[in-house]
Amino acid sequence: MYTKIALTLATVSLAALAGCSSPPTNAQIGTAGGAVVGGVVGSAIGGPAATIGGAAAGALIGNQIAKDPNRRY
16 A cells, blocks of 8 residues: 555656646646546546546546637636
8 A cells, every 4th residue: 555655656756847847738737637637526436447537538638628729718
């Protein structure tokens, strides 16, 4: 259990450090936001597989929505 937590924290830390090189694009923001929302919805629906699937689907949808330059938020 502690190994999974340590690996997750290391991965998040590495991603955060890599993201410091330049400001995020709209597509990156959409991907991250979609992954979070999808993961939460997947977690509410089912177990770990639903959480991972929801995060993946949310990331894909968020990325595609954020790529559209004509969309207003």
